[in-house]
Each structure stands twice: as C-alpha cells, then as structure tokens.
Amino acid sequence: MSVHTVKEIVASLRRGEAKPSEWAARILECIRRADGRVGAFLHVDEEGALARAKSLDGQPVEGTLFGVPYALKDNICTAGLRTTAASRILENYVPPYSATVADKLASAGAVLVGKTNMDEFAMGSSTENSAFQPTRNPYDLERVPGGSSGGSAAAVAAGMVPFALGSDTGGSIRQPAAFCGVVGLKPTYGRVSRYGLIAFASSLDQIGPFTRTVEDAALVLEAISGFDPHDSTSVDEPVERFADGLDTGVRGLRVGVVTDIQEEGLHPGVKQAVEQAIAVLQGAGAEVVEVSLPHSRYAVATYYLIAPAEASSNLARYDGVRYGRRADADTLLEMYERTRSEGFGMEVKRRIIIGTYALSSGYYDAYYRRAQQMRTLIRQDFDRAFERCDVIALPTAPTPAFKLGEQLDDPLQMYLNDMYTIPANLAGIPGISVPCGLVEGLPVGVQILGRAFDEQTVLRAAHAYEQLRGFEMPVPALEGSA
Amino acid sequence: MSGVSVSEARASYETVIGLEVHVELKTRSKIFCGCSTSFGAPPNTNVCPVCLGHPGTLPVLNEGAVELALRAALALNCRINQDCKFDRKNYFYPDLPKGYQISQYDQPIGEDGYVEIEVGGERKRIGIVRVHLEEDAGKSMHAPDGSHTLVDYNRTGVPLIEIVSKPDIRSPEEARLYLEAIKSIMEYCDVSDCRMEEGSLRCDANISLRPFGQREFGQKTELKNMNSFRNVQRALEYEAERQTAVLSAGGVVEQETRRFDEATQTTVSMRSKEEAHDYRYFPEPDLVRLHISDEWLERVRGSLPELPLAKRDRYVAELGLPPYDAGVLTADRGVAEYFEAVVACGADPKTASNWVMGDVLASLKATGERIQACPVSPANLAGLMKQVEAGRISIKQARDVFKIMWDTGKDAETVIREQGMEQISDEGMLAAIVDEVIANNPKSVEDYRSGKTKALAALVGQTMKATKGKANPAVVNKLILERIGSPDSGASGGGPADA
Ligand SMILES: [Zn+2]
Numbered sequence: 001m002s003v004h005t006v007k008e009i010v011a012s013l014r015r016g017e018a019k020p021s022e023w024a025a026r027i028l029e030c031i032r033r034a035d036g037r038v039g040a041f042l043h044v045d046e047e048g049a050l051a052r053a054k055s056l057d058g059q060p061v062e063g064t065l066f067g068v069p070y071a072l073k074d075n076i077c078t079a080g081l082r083t084t085a086a087s088r089i090l091e092n093y094v095p096p097y098s099a100t101v102a103d104k105l106a107s108a109g110a111v112l113v114g115k116t117n118m119d120e121f122a123m124g125s126s127t128e129n130s131a132f133q134p135t136r137n138p139y140d141l142e143r144v145p146g147g148s149s150g151g152s153a154a155a156v157a158a159g160m161v162p163f164a165l166g167s168d169t170g171g172s173i174r175q176p177a178a179f180c181g182v183v184g185l186k187p188t189y190g191r192v193s194r195y196g197l198i199a200f201a202s203s204l205d206q207i208g209p210f211t212r213t214v215e216d217a218a219l220v221l222e223a224i225s226g227f228d229p230h231d232s233t234s235v236d237e238p239v240e241r242f243a244d245g246l247d248t249g250v251r252g253l254r255v256g257v258v259t260d261i262q263e264e265g266l267h268p269g270v271k272q273a274v275e276q277a278i279a280v281l282q283g284a285g286a287e288v289v290e291v292s293l294p295h296s297r298y299a300v301a302t303y304y305l306i307a308p309a310e311a312s313s314n315l316a317r318y319d320g321v322r323y324g325r326r327a328d329a330d331t332l333l334e335m336y337e338r339t340r341s342e343g344f345g346m347e348v349k350r351r352i353i354i355g356t357y358a359l360s361s362g363y364y365d366a367y368y369r370r371a372q373q374m375r376t377l378i379r380q381d382f383d384r385a386f387e388r389c390d391v392i393a394l395p396t397a398p399t400p401a402f403k404l405g406e407q408l409d410d411p412l413q414m415y416l417n418d419m420y421t422i423p424a425n426l427a428g429i430p431g432i433s434v435p436c437g438l439v440e441g442l443p444v445g446v447q448i449l450g451r452a453f454d455e456q457t458v459l460r461a462a463h464a465y466e467q468l469r470g471f472e473m474p475v476p477a478l479e480g481s482a
Numbered sequence: 483m484s485g486v487s488v489s490e491a492r493a494s495y496e497t498v499i500g501l502e503v504h505v506e507l508k509t510r511s512k513i514f515c516g517c518s519t520s521f522g523a524p525p526n527t528n529v530c531p532v533c534l535g536h537p538g539t540l541p542v543l544n545e546g547a548v549e550l551a552l553r554a555a556l557a558l559n560c561r562i563n564q565d566c567k568f569d570r571k572n573y574f575y576p577d578l579p580k581g582y583q584i585s586q587y588d589q590p591i592g593e594d595g596y597v598e599i600e601v602g603g604e605r606k607r608i609g610i611v612r613v614h615l616e617e618d619a620g621k622s623m624h625a626p627d628g629s630h631t632l633v634d635y636n637r638t639g640v641p642l643i644e645i646v647s648k649p650d651i652r653s654p655e656e657a658r659l660y661l662e663a664i665k666s667i668m669e670y671c672d673v674s675d676c677r678m679e680e681g682s683l684r685c686d687a688n689i690s691l692r693p694f695g696q697r698e699f700g701q702k703t704e705l706k707n708m709n710s711f712r713n714v715q716r717a718l719e720y721e722a723e724r725q726t727a728v729l730s731a732g733g734v735v736e737q738e739t740r741r742f743d744e745a746t747q748t749t750v751s752m753r754s755k756e757e758a759h760d761y762r763y764f765p766e767p768d769l770v771r772l773h774i775s776d777e778w779l780e781r782v783r784g785s786l787p788e789l790p791l792a793k794r795d796r797y798v799a800e801l802g803l804p805p806y807d808a809g810v811l812t813a814d815r816g817v818a819e820y821f822e823a824v825v826a827c828g829a830d831p832k833t834a835s836n837w838v839m840g841d842v843l844a845s846l847k848a849t850g851e852r853i854q855a856c857p858v859s860p861a862n863l864a865g866l867m868k869q870v871e872a873g874r875i876s877i878k879q880a881r882d883v884f885k886i887m888w889d890t891g892k893d894a895e896t897v898i899r900e901q902g903m904e905q906i907s908d909e910g911m912l913a914a915i916v917d918e919v920i921a922n923n924p925k926s927v928e929d930y931r932s933g934k935t936k937a938l939a940a941l942v943g944q945t946m947k948a949t950k951g952k953a954n955p956a957v958v959n960k961l962i963l964e965r966i967g968s969p970d971s972g973a974s975g976g977g978p979a980d981a
Contacts, residue, residue: 077538090537097531099538198537202767231540232769310767313572316581317535321633332631336574359572359762368764 020067089343099196116151146176171421178445193228256389312355535579555592609648823860
C-alpha cells in the first residue's frame, strides 16, 4: 500500500493529476483493504465522502486541505453521522450539529471519510476500552495502537487516511502517535475549539491532528485553530501560518532536557532513541540546557483526580432521558441505574466512581482541591523551565506498544503510559510526538513541548528533527496473525 | 405578628425565618445559549443542542443576564464580587439535562446586602447573605396515574438569581412583607416580572423556633412548594404552630424538608436530612472566570432607578402625601410612574393620588389590565381633574366621565361635550329656573322660612331636576337663598361636594 501526505495530495490536485473524487475513491479502497485487519474505523461514510468529493471536482483548488480525505475520532460530533464515543450508551446517537473543527475542515475543503475507534469516552491508553472493537497496531497486529485516539493513529499509520483528528486529555494523541509511528500534536489548551468534542475532562481536553509529517500537522493545525464564539475557553490568539518558517532550523534554539525525569518504567531502548533525537537537534545547532520539573512526578496522581472528577460530572447527562440508550424500567431510579450500568464500560464506571468520590463532601479538600493546587505547581515548574529553554524534549511514552490484553487487568500500569504526556495537559501547553526510531521493531516517539501558544517553535524543532533524523518510518506491512 | 390565634405556648418561642428566593431574569435569550425565554411557548420549542445538554455542547455566558443580576445585587445593597466564577451543582433529575446545574457556589456575584421593610410602622432591615446567578431547570409533568412523566425544556437555561436572606425574619407576616419588598425592587430595576403564578418568582423558606432570649438557633425545617405570597405566610404560620406543638410536648424538631400542601393548608414531610443531596460542587471548567470591570459596575450603578422606599419617602416629604398613599402608589413601579406623570401635567398631588388609588386602580383590578395598558393616559386624567377644578363638572359627574374615558380612550373635554354634561354655572341662565321652582313650591318656601332648613335641599333638588343635573349646585344654592332670605346666614356654601 502506498501512503500519501496531505501536501502530496493537494499538490497532485493542483497539478490537475487527480480529482478529489478519485482521491476519495482511492482512500476508501485503501480502508476497505486494510481496515479488516486494523479495525481503525467505527464507521466509514463511503456515500457521504464520495458525494462531497464529487462536489469539489472541477472547483478551483483553494485552501491547504482542498480535496484531502480525513477521519475524525468518534468523540467529535458530526451532524447526521452517528457519533458514539465508542460507548454503548451512545450506540445510536446521531448529533443534530457538527463540531466546530468539522465545520472548519469542511470549509477548508477536506473530505470526511469516517469516524475512528477509541477508548470509550477517551478513557484509556490502548483503545481496548472501546465498547465495539479493538484496534490493532499496524506495525504489529498483536499489539495495541495506544489510546485513546488509537483508531485515528492506526488509520494514519496504515496509510488509510493522510490525516485524522484525535483528542488529547492526558496523552491520547501523543502516546498513540508514538506507538503507531506517526506525528501527533496536542495544541495549547484554548487553541482549538472544543465545541462538539464529547467531553471527558473539560479543563484538559484538546483536539489535535495525526499526520505523517510535521509539516502536515502544521497545515491541519492552522485549519482547525482559532477563537470560537461557541467555546468560551477558546482563546483569541492570532492563528499563525504554522507551515511557514518550519525550515528556519534550530540554530541557537534552547532545548531543555529534564534532569529529574522519572525513569522508573522507562524502556532503555526508548531512552536511547530519545537521547539520540536530542543529539540530532544539538548537532543542528540547538543548545541543550538542563531543566527541572520537580512536581511532574505527581502529575499522574493529580490527573487521576481532576480528570475523573470532571468526567463524573460530564457523563451525568447520559441518563437515558433525552437521547442515547434507555433501559426499560419501572421507576426513574431504576431507569438511571440500568441505563448507566448497561451503557458504560468498566473503565468509564471506575473513573465516574473515583471522580464522584473525589468531589464528595468531606473529601473535596483532601483530593480535588489538593489536586488543583498541585496542578498550579506543575504549571509553575514549566513557567520556570521555559525561562531557561524554548522547548523541552522527553520521551512520549515509557515503552513501545504493548500486546493486546497485556495491561487490561492492571489499571495502574495502564495509567503510567501517560506519565510523560500528562504534565503538558495539566499545564495547558502544546506538545508533539515525532517518530524517533524503532525499538524491537516497534515505533517510538520523542515528545517536544513548548510554551503556551508557541506551537510555531514546537513545530519548527520537530520539523528540523524530522528532516535530520536520517531515516524514513517504514510503511507497515500489515502482517500478523489477526 | 398578626396576634391571631397565638397560643400561650407560641408566645414563649421566637420564630426565626430565612428565605431563599429565585427570580427569573428578564433577558430575551437564555443564560448559556441563544434560545428564547418567552413564557407559554409550546413544550420543547425554545430548545437547542446546548440547553438540551447534547454531547459536546458548551455554555456561553449571556452578558445581559450578568447585567440584570448586577442590577439586582446593587439594588439589594450587596457588595459586588467583580471577579467571580461559576460552579457545577451535580444531581440527577430528568428536567436537568446535563445532570448538573451551572450556578455560583463560593463566589456569588453579590454578597452581604439588605432589604428594608416596614413592620407596624417601623422600618426593619433584613440582611441578604448572597445573590448568585444560575440557570433554571426544565419542568416535569407527571401523569396522574404515575405511568409516565413528560418534560418541557423550554425553561431550561432561563437565567435566575437566587437571593438568600439572613435569618433576620421574625414572623410569617414579615416574611410576606420581605417578599413583597423583593418583588417590588426587582420590578423597579426591570430585572424580573416576578410573576409567582408563572414561576418567575419562587420561594423556599427555613424556619426554626427558639425560646425568647436564647442566642442559638433552634433546629430548622425547610419549606418548599409555596406558590403565592399568601401561601408562604400560611405555610410558615402552620409550621410555626407545628414546631411549637412539638417543642411544647418536649419533642425535638427534625431537620427535614417539608412541602406545603395547598389543599390541606399544612406542611408534609418530603425528605429527611439523611436523604439530603451531596451536590459535589466544583468550578465549571467550560466557562472562564467572570470579570466585572469598574466601568461596567459604575454604569449599572448609575442606571439604577429610585427604589420604592426612597420614592415613598420623597412622596411624603416633597409632595405632602400621607404615608399610606405613598406606600400604595410606590408598591408598583408602573403605578408610581403613572402617578408622577399625572402630577407632572400640573395636577394636585393629593387629588391625583385619590384618583389613582381610587378609580384607576379599581378599574385596572376589574379588567385585569396592567397600568402600562391603562386606557386613560396620565395627561387625560390630569385634564379631567382640571375640568372639576374649573367647576365645569361635579366630582360625581367626573367619575362618570372617567368611566367613559376608560371605555373610549377619549379625553375629558370631548366626553363632557359629547355627553352634554357641562355644568351650568351662569346665574342669568339659572335665575329663571330658580324663580319658577320657587313659584311652584310655595310649601317648601313656607317650611324653610318657618325654620325647617331641610326644605332648602328640596328646592335645590327641584332645580337640579329641572336642569337634568347640570346646574352647579353651589350657584343654585346661592340664587335660592338670595330669593327666599336666610333664617341663619351662612347655610349656603360648600364646594362641588355631593349635591
Ligand atoms: Zn438553547
């Protein structure tokens, strides 16, 4: 299977070598051939995609994403197209409106081909918590693609779409990007509108792209960014042309390495690959400086109070009253209990219970309030670090992709997958994962973090590394037992 | 205290009441979405994905709601928290689409205010703990047979303020007066319609008793479901009696929530303390902090109208009205504005007050109209008063003219002309008629001269009859006396008072 970048597809359309409908047909064919083994998609909208692409045929190629097929994580609402968040409770939910990002991509000319699999309500790091199906890692079908945006990561990795959107609450874009050997970007909190993103943890959630290249990530970011009157937490910062200036290099850029990073559980192969990536940047003229993030060791604990607390409230609306699943029952209480018992999976229930507990009277001060205080300290760590450096480089995930089922019975182990990604969500800063090699034949990623709203510098460093790293990510052969 | 049916036991306990009043704000659109707030629309027509709590939707704060809340909080003499936030109050109920209500928990927009009421001629301050902004829930309608419940989400997301009083209220009557004061202030500020029957003003009450002289509060109960000011007073009266009975019998008042039952005029237990909700408040992450700039605050402060009590004092001091009149006229902002407009047309304040409190309010009450729709304009009422003052019509005629003005919307001048009601005061025109009456009633003249002064009234009556009531009675009186002499001089007189 041949893979294509956003840039290549737009260029071919510009040159008149292909029409949008031909690209859509080719992409759909790709999905048909590959997705049986990967399981990246929950639904593919062949008809809609073809109709939309045909309507673009013959039109002038305008906009950076004109005619480019793409996929959305299934927690991003699409009017008239089923949106489930991979949960039984929303199994047949068809939104009456579209997310702002979907509207923005549509007006940029992109063509939506389908909705991708995920951990239910974005809660998980392996996509195994989907109520409907597992998704397999295209590099090794016995392994997970990471999560929670595993479907989007796998779809891009397998060449089924040139780009896809995911959401990142504690690493749900960057960790699967690392596991699947693609680029994954979590923008600054407030950079991209959350309107239409089915909320997991509102103060942490952020939508971002999966792409094959850093340049493509910059193109997609530009298309989805900006203040949205429907989202009060979106920020009115000017949207830069992120793809411009990517080539200006890293000479003089100060790259922070974290001296007090937690190394327990860090795979030596990953450690080495990340050190090599930092050396590449240094070789290109970047200055490596040591920074300290002393409170990051509490990030996972902090996250697992704040995120479930918000989730316990965000998921209260799934009560069977107005939309989604409703269980038969004789009384109101019974209806609530049965609807939610049948509708939610184990991990979702676990987090609702943790969150409810953390907010309960008598426990709020001990848990939720202290977590918020710790969150402030973690943010201040970054403020201090960014006085000394321009970006911070560290591993995206502590290990390469693990096997399906391997961590399912050990939620604490599963939570540690996000130990390097969670701090950026708590601090609200942007982060990108770029493939930095193969460890035991599996992709691993280097994570580059930057100051709030300084995606430009993050992208520039990531692009420089990508150009200089000296290897191309191999296209997965999609071989395996499944 | 009303003093009615106060048992001996009741007299040994002090009643302590605090009220929580919810007031719907008069914005055109809802607090977090663009849906209309109009009352009475068909069920589930003023709704959208946001107020129905669809997945992925987000609230966006309506600044108009903040402005009204600000106005209300200032009118209630609150300190304004210029930097405040919203919180989520979590509980499950079908009329609460998101499973939480967006409200303000520990940083309300206004704190530490007060309202003044007048009890038995004395001014009393009732403290306000807080005024906070929140969204309303929908309305559940339960099938009588319990088979199902329907929910109307039109009201979901209508902006509300909750006004929490301090436990400063000492009787059910004071509670009603406090509510009337709140309603009046909200109407004056144009913050709310305060129609309890439409649910745009709702009230819950906390009540406890303690022996007079004791500092600590007794155990309180919370009362709900009171849908009129009168019912609030009645529910509190019943509850005070009930708690008195419990305490006098050596019992303990249970901390619980009780519902007022209108049919039986009693309160019934709804839920105990053990069943109380844990609302798990936490800061609403979908909204940014609310910052009220100095300029905004000062602009709103500057736009506040004269409030009812201040207006009332001014009517007494500057217009010389009796306090009772001033109270009636200022209870409703519309009435006060109407009254002031009449006075502004040059009418005498006390006479204007008589007209407004009398014929105007009575006619409004009879037709169910609001004063804003009064068919007799202030200028026309002042015009009518001028006709009486000029002696063109009697006060009795004026009331008939008012009725016609009410029905037709015409001015007094026109009505008087069309009805031929103009009073005859011309002595030349009346002299011939008076002469004729005297000639035709020698017996009455005789009676009068022999000291039966009542006979004068008969002669005046005959003259009025002969002029179909149009003669100016004062002039008639004078003409008759000129002709038949007077047994005791000075019997004539009086203004246009009842002839
Ligand atoms: Zn709405």
